[in-house]
Amino acid sequence: xxxxxxxxxxxxxxxxxxxxxxxxxxxxxxxxxxxxxxxxxxxxxxxxxxxxxxxxxxxxxxxxxxxxxxxxxxxxxxxxxxxxxxxxxxxxxxxxxxxxxxxxxxxxxxxxxxxxxxxxxxxxxxxxxxxxxxxxxxxxxxxxxxxxxxxxxxxxxxxxxxxxxxxxxxxxxx
Amino acid sequence: xxxxxxxxxxxxxxxxxxxxxxxxxxxxxxxxxxxxxxxxxxxxxxxxxxxxxxxxxxxxxxxxxxxxxxxxxxxxxxxxxxxxxxxxxxxxxxxxxxxxxxxxxxxxxxxxxxxxxxxxxxxxxxxxxxxxxxxxxxxxxxxxxxxx
Numbered sequence: 001x002x003x004x005x006x007x008x009x010x011x012x013x014x015x016x017x018x019x020x021x022x023x024x025x026x027x028x029x030x031x032x033x034x035x036x037x038x039x040x041x042x043x044x045x046x047x048x049x050x051x052x053x054x055x056x057x058x059x060x061x062x063x064x065x066x067x068x069x070x071x072x073x074x075x076x077x078x079x080x081x082x083x084x085x086x087x088x089x090x091x092x093x094x095x096x097x098x099x100x101x102x103x104x105x106x107x108x109x110x111x112x113x114x115x116x117x118x119x120x121x122x123x124x125x126x127x128x129x130x131x132x133x134x135x136x137x138x139x140x141x142x143x144x145x146x147x148x149x150x151x152x153x154x155x156x157x158x159x160x161x162x163x164x165x166x167x168x169x170x171x172x173x174x
Numbered sequence: 175x176x177x178x179x180x181x182x183x184x185x186x187x188x189x190x191x192x193x194x195x196x197x198x199x200x201x202x203x204x205x206x207x208x209x210x211x212x213x214x215x216x217x218x219x220x221x222x223x224x225x226x227x228x229x230x231x232x233x234x235x236x237x238x239x240x241x242x243x244x245x246x247x248x249x250x251x252x253x254x255x256x257x258x259x260x261x262x263x264x265x266x267x268x269x270x271x272x273x274x275x276x277x278x279x280x281x282x283x284x285x286x287x288x289x290x291x292x293x294x295x296x297x298x299x300x301x302x303x304x305x306x307x308x309x310x311x312x313x314x315x316x317x318x319x320x321x322x
Contacts, residue, residue: 030223033267099236125240132265134223134237 032132032151039065039146040130047097047105047119055146058092062169065140066116066156067096067128070108072136078155079112085161086115091169095119098128098136141168202246213249216258217242219272229272 039055046053055065066082068075086093095116097105100123109119122128131140141150141164150168152160176184204210214231220241222233230238230245241262248258259271268274 028226030269031267033263033265125236129240129244129265132267134266 029153030134032148034132034148035150037148039140039142039148040127042127042130044120044122044127047095047102047109047121053094053118053120055142058094058142059146060144061092062141062143062171063092063094064165065094065096065142067098067131067133067136067138067140069098069100069136070104071100074155075137078137078157079115081156081158081161082115083113085156085165089166089169091165092117096131096133097121097123098133099123099125139165141165205250209249212255213246216245216249216255219259220245220262221270221272223266223270 041055043052043054045051068079082093085091093116095109095118097119100121102121102123105119105121109116125133135153137155139152139156140148141152143149150164152164156165202213204213217231218229220230222228222230222235222238222241224235224237225233228238230241245258245262248261253261262270268277274280
């Protein structure tokens, strides 16, 4: 048997590998166009105090921005893990309340532990366009220079915290 | 023959489709036909991110409505189609474009089947030619030729 006769088999195996990897990919996850880009700079109102908030306020540290809504089921599901994350580490999480009513959002927060340093409000979704938000929940990972380094689409769970978020936060300490 | 009960059931079943036909589009008014054309052309070319495999013109999703509203707003502010496409592309990536640009990834996707086909044909021809050549050279054939 020569190496040449094994070539078709090798090719077939390669193809099989490509298909196997593709099976695991979720076509519903849209990769963010903003990775390694500066975070949008518009000033948004805070939910509870109506004070202006700008992503510039967060320069100098790594932080997370978690997009949520009171009408979103998956947000309820991830909330406990966010609370754990905020108590476990000293990373600042900014809540981004997306397409919600102010009363419903503040009620939602008052009924639970609040993992957010601040919550900003986008009742119409007008700011969401600049962030490339297309659903809730989404979580942005932003570095100390205000550059978006990652985006997690869908609810956060322990696996995501351990494999994505903690490594991101720890990089800062190095 | 349809019984009255059947008629009634069919009426109700059809009625279920009624809201669909109304919900899809909010009505926009334009100042010129060119703007209107530009708008309808653009929303056909943007892909909806949540419903997938639907453009934002056909989609009922809230995000699609937002993107239509933004497109309308930009059309009315006299942005060119290219600028609007660029704006959407910056925020939502190539995913939003129904005609994505040629990048390494898309080129691989489009060209690899063709290359594979050309390669296979070349391989096939090569084999056929070789086997014919071998037949001519094989001692068995030579014998057969001598006999005749």
